[in-house]
Amino acid sequence: MMAPKWLKDFSRADFLRSVGLYVTRDRLVFVRMRKNVLNVSLLEQQTEELPLGENQQAISELTGWIAEDVREIALKAENDSHERAIRQAILSLLPHFRAGRDPVFICVPQEQAVVQQLFFPQAAEANLQQVLEYEIERQLPFRREDIYYDYLPIGKKGDKIALYLFAIPKKSLTGLIDLLGSFGIKPSGVETTVTALANYFLFCKGEVSETATVVGSHDQTWEMIGLQSNVNGWKPSHNLLYSHWFPASDWAQGTGRELLYERLSQPSTHYNWGELGESFRSVNGKFLEYQDLLAIGNERLKGSDPIVDANVLPAIGVALRGVREAYFTTNFLRHEGADHSRGKALSIVNAVLVGLLFVGLIGWGVSYPIKDELRLRQLQNENQKLEPSVGVLRREETQLQKARKEATFLSDLGRRRGEVLRVLDELSRIVPTNAYLSNLRYRAGVLEIQGNAENASALIPLLERSPVFENVNFNAPSNRGRDNRETFSLKADLEKPKATPTKQP
Structure with a gap:
């Protein structure tokens, strides 16, 4: 059943603010968004560079013959330097949002996490969460208590139930979460660029019936996701068809090249963010056309400051969670109780609007008998005013009918007068x-x-x-x-x- 557009929009109406942070190795991207009823706007955007330590290259070249404690000291010093840079960046951003009040959502690059497609028997669909908790240590090289994870069901694949598993080591997030906590900021959610970019794309383009391939680059890596929508029904469903990530060298000539050609040669519409390498420009001699997601976003967020940096897109995508415009909801902190709104159909504003609508419908329904009673009384009053005139008209009508009968009788008598005289004459004779x-x-x-x-x-x-x-x-x-x-x-x-x-x- 196709639902009217106004009814679909009604469920999204709200008044919200949201902050999105995209944290990479060398930068911190900040955006602040606002929703007024259905209008979503980008209030602020800012990018803070995170300088790398002077001994970054030296640490990366450390080999096994150096004592382990020396390596740990060097790495700890580098981590401390990176945390100081993030702290300084957050301090510069504090005047731009309400810490502790505005919901904050964090996006991390896919390279820092594990994104894996898993398949389970259909019998596991009813208890997918419990089955995944049991199987997760068999699928990942981590203990379950050492990772943050979440999953995204993607429907049936043949006789199996398919899902995407998202996992990240806790040590990769703990420092950032603690750092934000020191400023009174408790993140409402953490996700990867996979779902953030997918949500950004669907927010800008809406429902897409054909396959859409989104290709992007950041920090010398390339990633690709495929999306498709099913627009039938009350709420359209969106499918994450695939997600791939490789270093740039693998995309160009390594293990990713064959996969790259396979995906790009399939019928689809191509979109890009960031700078694309030559490997993505043509397949088998055929030039590929891409639509710029940055330009599409500027068109969608008309009236806001234009987006000038492609690295802002993941931050916008993750901030859409806070204004209830996200289609894919994954959250590494869900098991920590951070995402209280998962599966929540209505916000407080929606509940108030639904209540007002319900009261209005009740009043509208009750008003009918009241209106009928008022109309009846009004008609009765008017009838009472007209009753003397109606009585006069009825008496005149009675008199008119009587006069018509007399006239008819006299007319008939005149017509038959010859017959009557003939009868009387004959009787008197015989x-x-x-x-x-x-x-x-x-x-x-x-x-x-x-x-x-x-x-x-x-x-x-x-x-x-x-x-x-x-x-x-x-x-x-x-x-x-x-x-x-x-x-x-x-x-x-x-x-x-x-x-x-x-x-x-």
């Missing part, structure tokens, strides 16, 4: 002088007479012989009284004229 008529009625060609005579039976042949009457009969038996006279009641029809036969020529 009725004997010793017979008396006490009552006479003539109606529609039928004559009824009552009276008395010495011999009532003698009247019938007299009337029958008349050219005016026919079908003469007694209405009732005649009775002879003490005066030796018979009372009678006769009925006769007025004789109808006979049709004259036409002569044959």
